[in-house]
Amino acid sequence: MSSEPPVFTIGAEGSFPWQVFHERHPELVRRLLDTHPYGPAQRSAVTELLESTLNGVVPPPPEHWADRPLWLDWDRGHFATPWSQAPFLWAESYFYRCLLDAVGYFTTGVDLFGPFKTAELQDPALDNDFAWITETTFDTALTAALYGNKADLGFQLIAGRADTTTHPPLLADDSAHLHRFLLDHAPLRVTFVVDNAGRELLSDLILAGHLLDTGMANEVVLHVKPYPYFTSDATFTDVGDCLRRLRKLPGATGDRLHHAAAEGTLSIRTHPFHAAPLSFADMPADLAAEFATGLTIFKGDLNYRRLVGDRDWDPTASFQDAVAYLPAPIAALRTLKSEVVLGLTPTTFQDLEPNWRTSGHHALIQTANLPTRR
Structure with missing residues (x-):
C-alpha cells in the first residue's frame, strides 16, 4: 500500500493504548500476584517490569532468553527507548514476553494465566x-x-x-x-x-x-x-x-x-x-x-x-x-x-x-x- 496511516503508540494520555498500559496491566499484575504463590524475586521482577512500562525505557532481551535472536530480529529500534514511544502492538507483545520471564515461566512451565x-x-x-x-x-x-x-x-x-x-x-x-x-x-x-x-x-x-x-x-x-x-x-x-x-x-x-x-x-x-x-x-x-x-x-x-x-x-x-x-x-x-x-x-x-x-x-x-x- 502506497500510504499507510501512522501506527498506534501508547504515549498519548487517555488514549486506548495508554489505558491498556496504565489500567489493564496494573490490574493484571495485581491479580497474578494475588493468585500465584510467587516468591520475593518474582514479585519484585513483576512490579519492576510494570513500573518500567509506565515510566522507563524498553530493556533489551537478556542473554539468557532462548528466543533472544528472534526478538533482536523483531526489534524496530525500540530497545533502550521510552516505552511511551513504542508502537502499541509491539510494546504490548514485548510486555507479555517480559512478564513470562519475570515469573519464571520458562523454568517452571506453569501457565501464569x-x-x-x-x-x-x-x-x-x-x-x-x-x-x-x-x-x-x-x-x-x-x-x-x-x-x-x-x-x-x-x-x-x-x-x-x-x-x-x-x-x-x-x-x-x-x-x-x-x-x-x-x-x-x-x-x-x-x-x-x-x-x-x-x-x-x-x-x-x-x-x-x-x-x-x-x-x-x-x-x-x-x-x-x-x-x-x-x-x-x-x-x-x-x-x-x-x-x-x-x-x-x-x-x-x-x-x-x-x-x-x-x-x-x-x-x-x-x-x-x-x-x-x-x-x-x-x-x-x-x-x-x-x-x-x-x-x-x-x-x-x-x-x-x-x-x-x-x-x-x-x-x-x-x-x-x-x-x-x-x-x-x-x-x-x-x-x-x-x-x-x-x-x-x-x-x-x-x-x-x-x-x-x-x-x-x-x-x-x-x-x-x-x-x-x-
Missing part, C-alpha cells in the same frame, strides 16, 4: 450456554465462534464480564459469501489462527467440527500461541483442555473431534511468529506457506490488528487492499476491542457510541481473496 482459564472452563453455566450444540448449523457455529471472542479474559480486566448473549447488528457481514465459498469449493483445508482459550476456543472447535462433519473441510489445522500470551490466548495445552471439556457437553462433537485428531484430519500447530510484535505482512515464508492452501480463518482482535497493521485506519479503507499480501482466501471473525477497523461503509458507524471501536459490543465477519460474489 492457567487459573483464569481453568475457572472459565469449570463455569457451571457452560452446559446451558452450549445447549444449542445438538442442533448445530453453519450459522449457529459461525455466530458462536464470532461472539465467543467477547469472552476475552484480558478485556474483562477493565471492561467487566462480557455479555455473549445480546448482540447489535454486525458492522460487516460476509457470512453468506463465506458459506457459499465453502460449499462451492468443498472439501477444503481450513486453517484457524485461534485467539482465546475457554469459551471462544470451545466455539471454534464446534465450528471446526461442523466443517468436518458436513464435508466442507477435509482437514482442519489449529494454529495456537507457542506460550501463554495476552492473558487468555490459546496454547497446545488449552486445546487439549477444551477438547476434554467439549466431550462433556451435549452431543458428540467432542468425541468426533477426538477421533479426527487420531485420524490426522484435525491437527494443532504453532510457530514462533505467532508471538511476534509484528504484522502478518512480515511473517516468514514457512508460515505464509501454511496459509497458502484452502481457507484461513483469523480469529479475534489481536489477529485482526496483525492482519491489517495496528494503525489509525480510516474505517472506510479497503479491508481487501490491506490484506492483499496474503496468499489465499481468508476470513476474519472479530469482536472490536481495539481501535483498528477497516472495510466499513460510512453509514454503518455514524450513529454508534463514541467508544464503539473498543467497547466490545460490536463485531464483524470479513472475507478477502475469495472469488467474486455470484
Whole structure:
C-alpha cells in the first residue's frame, strides 16, 4: 500500500493504548500476584517490569532468553527507548514476553494465566450456554465462534464480564459469501489462527467440527500461541483442555473431534511468529506457506490488528487492499476491542457510541481473496 496511516503508540494520555498500559496491566499484575504463590524475586521482577512500562525505557532481551535472536530480529529500534514511544502492538507483545520471564515461566512451565482459564472452563453455566450444540448449523457455529471472542479474559480486566448473549447488528457481514465459498469449493483445508482459550476456543472447535462433519473441510489445522500470551490466548495445552471439556457437553462433537485428531484430519500447530510484535505482512515464508492452501480463518482482535497493521485506519479503507499480501482466501471473525477497523461503509458507524471501536459490543465477519460474489 502506497500510504499507510501512522501506527498506534501508547504515549498519548487517555488514549486506548495508554489505558491498556496504565489500567489493564496494573490490574493484571495485581491479580497474578494475588493468585500465584510467587516468591520475593518474582514479585519484585513483576512490579519492576510494570513500573518500567509506565515510566522507563524498553530493556533489551537478556542473554539468557532462548528466543533472544528472534526478538533482536523483531526489534524496530525500540530497545533502550521510552516505552511511551513504542508502537502499541509491539510494546504490548514485548510486555507479555517480559512478564513470562519475570515469573519464571520458562523454568517452571506453569501457565501464569492457567487459573483464569481453568475457572472459565469449570463455569457451571457452560452446559446451558452450549445447549444449542445438538442442533448445530453453519450459522449457529459461525455466530458462536464470532461472539465467543467477547469472552476475552484480558478485556474483562477493565471492561467487566462480557455479555455473549445480546448482540447489535454486525458492522460487516460476509457470512453468506463465506458459506457459499465453502460449499462451492468443498472439501477444503481450513486453517484457524485461534485467539482465546475457554469459551471462544470451545466455539471454534464446534465450528471446526461442523466443517468436518458436513464435508466442507477435509482437514482442519489449529494454529495456537507457542506460550501463554495476552492473558487468555490459546496454547497446545488449552486445546487439549477444551477438547476434554467439549466431550462433556451435549452431543458428540467432542468425541468426533477426538477421533479426527487420531485420524490426522484435525491437527494443532504453532510457530514462533505467532508471538511476534509484528504484522502478518512480515511473517516468514514457512508460515505464509501454511496459509497458502484452502481457507484461513483469523480469529479475534489481536489477529485482526496483525492482519491489517495496528494503525489509525480510516474505517472506510479497503479491508481487501490491506490484506492483499496474503496468499489465499481468508476470513476474519472479530469482536472490536481495539481501535483498528477497516472495510466499513460510512453509514454503518455514524450513529454508534463514541467508544464503539473498543467497547466490545460490536463485531464483524470479513472475507478477502475469495472469488467474486455470484
